[in-house]
Amino acid sequence: MNFQEQYQAYLTQIEAELGKQFPLPELLQKKVFHAMQYGILDGGKRIRPVLTMAVCDMLGGNLADAARVGCAIETIHSYSLIHDDLPCMDNDDMRRGKPSCHKAYGEDIALLAGDGLLTRAFEILAEGGTMPPELMLRTVKEVSVAAGCYGMIGGQVIDLSCENRKDVTLEELTELHRGKTGALIRVCAVCGCLCGGLCDESDEKVQKIVAFSEKLGLAFQIKDDILDVIGDEVSLGKPVGSDAEQNKTTFVTLLGMEKAEEELTRLTAEAKTLLAGFRDAEFLLDFADYLLERKN
């Protein structure tokens, strides 16, 4: 299989898993199940579960476990977007070319749908699967730390504190994104290792795979910042220039476009170098290039 075919094969398994995990029961509270589906079953690149599955696949692990764990992480990503779009946060009316969740369902239901997705993610991690209980428990621990105040939420709080400040440093911006986008991408690699049977954090292989994901996560954000300046509105599904309009500090405003692109290329190359000693790393190497070259 070439890269595109393999990506599609992962996607098919991911969408099937998500479809299974998010039914629409006929209950008095069905509106919140609709809003959760609206948030999670909206397509997208699914880069988090793809990364989880690809790492597991490279290590010869059980792909059904990786799909389940990856979908739990995607569920957390999805909740974070719903809460981020709320009026008290970024106040975004549109998400991927359609009304954001609170525009479609109201703020109260959107808040609860986000809470419901976050809660459901941990239920998904705790259920089924062929992994031994101690490893499943490890995924709960790793994902909760990554999604919490030392990880994703922490990054969002730093983001809020940087609003309307003109003196944000490169160090602060990097710390912000290490949490806000980096922590969930990193934990995909950690969980891919766990699903693939690599459970010792101090193992050199684990360290290389995790370092790969850290560089990928930072590169991903730099690319996002670049696309917000030179991207195509149709591909992006949102207006270009929103960062500038909101006076946001980005890697482009701090480094300039040329240096930001250099940094993106350098991080991607360094990430790929970390996988030099692995067999069957082709997909992950291509995945790094795919993220570098993406248009949205």
Next chain:
Amino acid sequence: MNFQEQYQAYLTQIEAELGKQFPLPELLQKKVFHAMQYGILDGGKRIRPVLTMAVCDMLGGNLADAARVGCAIETIHSYSLIHDDLPCMDNDDMRRGKPSCHKAYGEDIALLAGDGLLTRAFEILAEGGTMPPELMLRTVKEVSVAAGCYGMIGGQVIDLSCENRKDVTLEELTELHRGKTGALIRVCAVCGCLCGGLCDESDEKVQKIVAFSEKLGLAFQIKDDILDVIGDEVSLGKPVGSDAEQNKTTFVTLLGMEKAEEELTRLTAEAKTLLAGFRDAEFLLDFADYLLERKN
């Protein structure tokens, strides 16, 4: 030890556990840690962890495990109050006699503090403890179901759908509170059993203890509805009559005060009867009376 002394002994262990679980690290995002502490370290009766510990204690289990699991459930209760108080939900400015979290920290930080508490709860469930991994995983599963869209969140959604309706039935109201307040109280009993080594749901002892908690949860809500009519504002820490002001359907509006009090007394008596065959049930029997007689 009498009931008061035992309650105090549980409380001391609970507050120590919560203090340990919610430090204030010197990080760029420390504001969210402050807001989380504000929400969780505010005293209160701690009836959820007390119930978890008391069930475990009756069964001769490890109390440190029960304190940890009970505090995770209390953490979820605490997040739900913060999100419930937000302007897009109940829009409450006061909570237990002090400004609600979003009044003290702003809506954005309150939203993230709630998200942070929910996430942290699962981290607490996944860490440390003397329980075998498969039982710790069971607590993750049970708590996520109870806190999710089939449980607490589901109840909140039904609550929203009942607003400004005059035709809410007793059946709907019961289903609402089975989720909104009942599910977390029930899972305290379930987890108390797990911490006490009773892991088989079909076990008659487990069924009795869980049924006890279900009746207690419903009685708890009826008492809340009664206190909202005849309570003392100073004891309650909030204005009396807020349900009537918001045109809420309650057990008092549906049944009348006299029948609501009869129902409360009946449910409490039935709950206590379920524990007839247990040794060392004194505390839980007194606990049921304590909830019946409470002033806030």
